[in-house]
Amino acid sequence: MGSSNGQRLGITEPISLAGPTDDDLMRTRKLEKYLRDVNLYESQEEAVSREEVLGRLDQIVKIWVKKISRAKGLNDQLLQEANAKIFTFGSYRLGVHGPGADIDTLCVGPRHATREEDFFGELHQMLTEMPEVTELHPVPDAHVPVMKFKFSGVSIDLLYARLSLWVIPEDLDISQDSILQNADEQTVRSLNGCRVTDQILRLVPKIQNFRTTLRCMRFWAKRRGVYSNVAGFLGGINWALLVARICQLYPNAVPSMLVSRFFRVYTQWRWPNPVLLCAIEEGSLGLQVWDPRRNPKDKYHLMPIITPAYPCMNSSYNVSTSTLRIMMDEFQRGHEICEAMEKNEADVDWDTLFEPFTFFEAYKNYLRIDISAENADDLRNWKGWVESRLRQLTLKIERHTYNMLQCHPHPGDFSDKSKPLYCSYFMGLQRKQGVPVGEGEQFDIRLTVKEFKQAVSMYTLRKPGMQISVAHVTRRNLPNFVFPGGVRPSRPSKGTWDSRRALERKVSSHTKPGADDGRKRKQTDDNVDTHLRNAKCHATMPSSSGEFREGSPIVSTISSSSINLQFEHMDANELVGSNREKVENNLTDSIRDSRNSVEVSSHNGKVDGPMIGDPRNKGLSFNSSNSKDAEKLAIEKIMSGPYVADQAFPLELDQLEDDLELKNQAKDFAGSTQNNSLGSCAVNIAAEATLTSMNGGSSSSALSPNGGLGELEVLSADLITSIGAFKVSTFL
Numbered sequence: 015m016g017s018s019n020g021q022r023l024g025i026t027e028p029i030s031l032a033g034p035t036d037d038d039l040m041r042t043r044k045l046e047k048y049l050r051d052v053n054l055y056e057s058q059e060e061a062v063s064r065e066e067v068l069g070r071l072d073q074i075v076k077i078w079v080k081k082i083s084r085a086k087g088l089n090d091q092l093l094q095e096a097n098a099k100i101f102t103f104g105s106y107r108l109g110v111h112g113p114g115a116d117i118d119t120l121c122v123g124p125r126h127a128t129r130e131e132d133f134f135g136e137l138h139q140m141l142t143e144m145p146e147v148t149e150l151h152p153v154p155d156a157h158v159p160v161m162k163f164k165f166s167g168v169s170i171d172l173l174y175a176r177l178s179l180w181v182i183p184e185d186l187d188i189s190q191d192s193i194l195q196n197a198d199e200q201t202v203r204s205l206n207g208c209r210v211t212d213q214i215l216r217l218v219p220k221i222q223n224f225r226t227t228l229r230c231m232r233f234w235a236k237r238r239g240v241y242s243n244v245a246g247f248l249g250g251i252n253w254a255l256l257v258a259r260i261c262q263l264y265p266n267a268v269p270s271m272l273v274s275r276f277f278r279v280y281t282q283w284r285w286p287n288p289v290l291l292c293a294i295e296e297g298s299l300g301l302q303v304w305d306p307r308r309n310p311k312d313k314y315h316l317m318p319i320i321t322p323a324y325p326c327m328n329s330s331y332n333v334s335t336s337t338l339r340i341m342m343d344e345f346q347r348g349h350e351i352c353e354a355m356e357k358n359e360a361d362v363d364w365d366t367l368f369e370p371f372t373f374f375e376a377y378k379n380y381l382r383i384d385i386s387a388e389n390a391d392d393l394r395n396w397k398g399w400v401e402s403r404l405r406q407l408t409l410k411i412e413r414h415t416y417n418m419l420q421c422h423p424h425p426g427d428f429s430d431k432s433k434p435l436y437c438s439y440f441m442g443l444q445r446k447q448g449v450p451v452g453e454g455e456q457f458d459i460r461l462t463v464k465e466f467k468q469a470v471s472m473y474t475l476r477k478p479g480m481q482i483s484v485a486h487v488t489r490r491n492l493p494n495f496v497f498p499g500g501v502r503p504s505r506p507s508k509g510t511w512d513s514r515r516a517l518e519r520k521v522s523s524h525t526k527p528g529a530d531d532g533r534k535r536k537q538t539d540d541n542v543d544t545h546l547r548n549a550k551c552h553a554t555m556p557s558s559s560g561e562f563r564e565g566s567p568i569v570s571t572i573s574s575s576s577i578n579l580q581f582e583h584m585d586a587n588e589l590v591g592s593n594r595e596k597v598e599n600n601l602t603d604s605i606r607d608s609r610n611s612v613e614v615s616s617h618n619g620k621v622d623g624p625m626i627g628d629p630r631n632k633g634l635s636f637n638s639s640n641s642k643d644a645e646k647l648a649i650e651k652i653m654s655g656p657y658v659a660d661q662a663f664p665l666e667l668d669q670l671e672d673d674l675e676l677k678n679q680a681k682d683f684a685g686s687t688q689n690n691s692l693g694s695c696a697v698n699i700a701a702e703a704t705l706t707s708m709n710g711g712s713s714s715s716a717l718s719p720n721g722g723l724g725e726l727e728v729l730s731a732d733l734i735t736s737i738g739a740f741k742v743s744t745f746l
Contacts, residue, residue, distance in 0.1 A: 064106075078136060
């Protein structure tokens with residue numbers, strides 16, 4: 015009943031204590047079968063193999079710690095008691111890993127076993143000499159130092175935590191805050207993964223239901239292209255925390271119900287209200303916890319999902335305005351599909367929910383980032399650094415165009431088989447919906463690309479052959495290697511949920527006047543822009559515009575063949591989408607109602623009023639309007655907090671945050687391959703982007719990052735090409 019050992023789980027009362035109906039149980043069985051059919055569960059043989067590898071790894075670190083204890087001259091008693099211990103965390107510890115997934119592991123050692131000399135020195139040497147260990151790659155200077163390798167074919171990520179204890183007991187409980195006493199920063203960060211994972215499992219009412227639901231949501235996020243922390247979406251720990259909160263709010267629900275409630279709750283969630291599994295504890299060790307009242311950087315987080323273990327922190331700080339909007343759209347889509355399934359609509363099932371998002375049909379314009387290197391090791395290191403900077407490119411485009419040019423980063427990379435040491439990244443580009451385009455209006459993002467170039471250039475271990483280029487491509491000019499099997503589809507996808515909804519909207523646009531829709535979207539966008547200006551929190555709160563993408567190939571009227579884009583007048587009717595309208599309204603309500611607040615519950619407050627699903631109303635149906643209204647009210651109450659944080663901070667602080675993050679990441683990557691020699695090549699940006707005017711390429715005013723007017727350089731006639739509705743040019 016939403017409790018563990020008689021205690022309530024979560025910072026509020028559950029929304030509903032209702033259990034499943036026969037239909038819910040049937041849908042759950044179908045869901046579990048679907049997950050098995052798509053091969054999300056490992057075989058028994060692979061499970062046994064993983065257990066054997068972990069056991070062997072635990073033996074190795076015990077031998078290692080005794081070896082270094084003897085070398086350091088410890089007395090006989092300490093030598094006899096010398097011990098190290100292996101813990102697991104992440105998807106493996108949560109029990110949601112699939113075939114071939116890596117195992118996140120943590121080695122906990124005593125105070126005399128150092129990280130630099132002993133872990134990355136002696137233990138690394140021991141692993142090198144073992145034939146079953148392959149692809150050994152130490153990263154000692156990463157933000158969280160790690161040793162990556164394969165052990166008997168099983169991928170391992172091994173972290174190290176050096177405790178202040180002389181002896182590591184075999185029954186060590188790392189969930190106790192005292193374990194962090196006198197620990198260095200790397201140890202605190204390394205311990206955090208295990209502590210958070212274990213705390214999640216303690217805070218969910220029914221672990222098996224949680225695991226099935228999380229496995230489902232992870233698969234859904236990957237299929238819909240919103241599973242990637244580095245790209246500005248959500249990673250494994252973020253999805254685990256979101257699912258765990260739904261389990262707390264619906265403790266007696268089965269997986270099919272939890273999936274439906276997941277979309278129902280987070281479609282209504284008013285970000286940046288934080289998602290919390292438990293109260294944020296200050297702790298007694300003086301470690302910084304997430305608190306927007308005290309920490310200026312915390313005020314700019316758009317989608318706070320707070321970890322439950324001390325020190326509590328935001329696990330989703332990478333989320334941007336664009337990626338939040340994309341995820342809200344996906345939540346809305348998931349909610350509509352689950353509603354249709356609960357109504358037993360024809361042609362709607364779990365297959366519909368998991369339809370992959372057709373990224374390369376969704377936009378007409380894309381930004382392509384190509385990188386290359388001279389060997390595989392250099393490419394791996396170069397990719398890691400460039401990927402860490404791509405999020406900054408998205409943020410800067412948003413900021414420098416005042417959220418008028420919206421970006422959708424693809425979470426993965428693509429490789430051309432004909433170029434083995436080469437890979438590409440893509441971002442969908444689209445103008446903000448519902449904003450009239452004036453004659454000669456333009457967006458100049460050359461400075462944005464130059465700043466991106468400077469950020470990438472800070473990689474101090476760049477070597478000859480590490481190259482990067484940026485170019486604009488239209489949908490028709492996308493390379494074949496981005497499509498499955500390297501074959502470009504002859505026609506857009508048909509028969510999917512997204513294509514059917516696009517067709518319905520197209521039909522609707524011919525039967526309803528579009529001018530009012532355009533004015534409504536414009537008014538909504540203006541409200542958000544005014545709010546952002548008043549809060550002095552530029553490019554940090556979500557824009558209300560729902561226009562960011564569709565599952566339909568027809569998304570906008572923009573057309574181009576080069577990296578410099580001129581946006582001409584667009585028919586707002588072509589950008590109308592009922593799905594996006596709903597997301598737009600939700601985001602607008604979020605900003606208006608929350609008053610640009612980040613609300614944190616510092617105590618286990620109860621939700622006032624009657625609770626849905628009271629045991630006396632066990633048969634209460636969520637399909638009734640009264641029940642849904644009550645549930646919506648309950649969700650609103652959950653987002654209430656005892657205090658509101660002021661977010662009216664100057665714009666310069668946001669820029670400072672980016673600069674500090676850039677310096678920290680540059681430092682992290684600087685030593686990640688310290689065995690490599692330094693290179694002297696400069697980063698080569700082969701093309702820089704500009705949105706130019708229709709005046710034949712002569713200089714004209716453009717939006718510059720500082721909000722003033724900058725001048726476009728004069729373009730030579732041979733670099734200007736007229737394509738479709740606007741002109742393009744390339745700067746080499």
